[in-house]
Amino acid sequence: MEYPSKLVEQAVEEISKLPGIGKKTALRLALHMLKQPQAQTTNLSEALTNLRQNIKYCGTCHIIADTEECTCKTLSRDTSVICVVEDTPDVLAIRNTGQYNGLFHVLGGRISPMDGIGPDNVKIDSLVDRVKSDAAVKEVVLALSSTMEGDTTAFYIAKMLRDTPVKVSTIARGIPVGGELEYTDEITLARSISTRTLFSTEN
């Protein structure tokens, strides 16, 4: 496409590097900004630069934070459970359920030999150290994706924690709420039968 201006072209080029945004959406966003007050674009630019330059990761749980000590220790959380997730959005999703009040550990990825990501590229050693050095930890909950890579990562972590006294659990795999039995794939159905739980009349 031929752009009316070099400045527009550069902006479109940079915006369209973001995931899920093509050239056409990028152009729409750039032209939208031109119609808004200049302060809005300035604020956006500053917020992005600020985020990228000043963000910290908590030294303990590796969650994104404003300081190197995140709120994971200071809040009134259950310090006997650590939930292991792949990335920060997972932390937010689990927190939003309101069903979990323990600590977190963000791996920053999952073991994926195909992509050249081995156990050393994710924060597994740091998890093992954390579990071993903190006697308060009684359980590690693996909340990983139900994919080949997620399962590989889960197996590896479980193996590394075998010698410790902590209980290693995983979030349940089964039919999603609202899902019809008829349309559920065999593997999910088989897993949901083998890991069946006692029926509760409370929920």
Added chain:
Amino acid sequence: MEYPSKLVEQAVEEISKLPGIGKKTALRLALHMLKQPQAQTTNLSEALTNLRQNIKYCGTCHIIADTEECTCKTLSRDTSVICVVEDTPDVLAIRNTGQYNGLFHVLGGRISPMDGIGPDNVKIDSLVDRVKSDAAVKEVVLALSSTMEGDTTAFYIAKMLRDTPVKVSTIARGIPVGGELEYTDEITLARSISTRTLFSTEN
């Protein structure tokens, strides 16, 4: 939603002000940037600020440009036709068809009394001046949306140009290419019959 960091929250706040981007997409974009090299975010911020601060509008046709004299006059264009459009994306869309080689005039909006936009808020006076002062102009093509506001704007422009010798035409309204007659609404069908054209075996 509770964010893990004030910086993330600010970035999400600013990104989600863009059209079509909600808080969830904004969060995904912000976290994506954290995984990319810092230069990418810096480039994006600079391109946006640069665009917003340094963009110019051509004094004649009001197209977005890098200087106040756009390429509208220098290129080998047909200077006897002016195509009137609402906004810059329309210029790009029409140029991309390869069917039009004349000049453009960007109104910067359309008359919409409901939104408080009157004839004085769009560049209609400037179009009339342009037509009157340039004897080379023989035709004005109205390429406006086929909506109430687009039609109102078209009528107003046609009225303003009534005393000039230029021909005022409008792009054809009818069944879109690929459209089925059966599913076309009555008004479009009626318009396509009343404005029927001679059948050509050439296209």
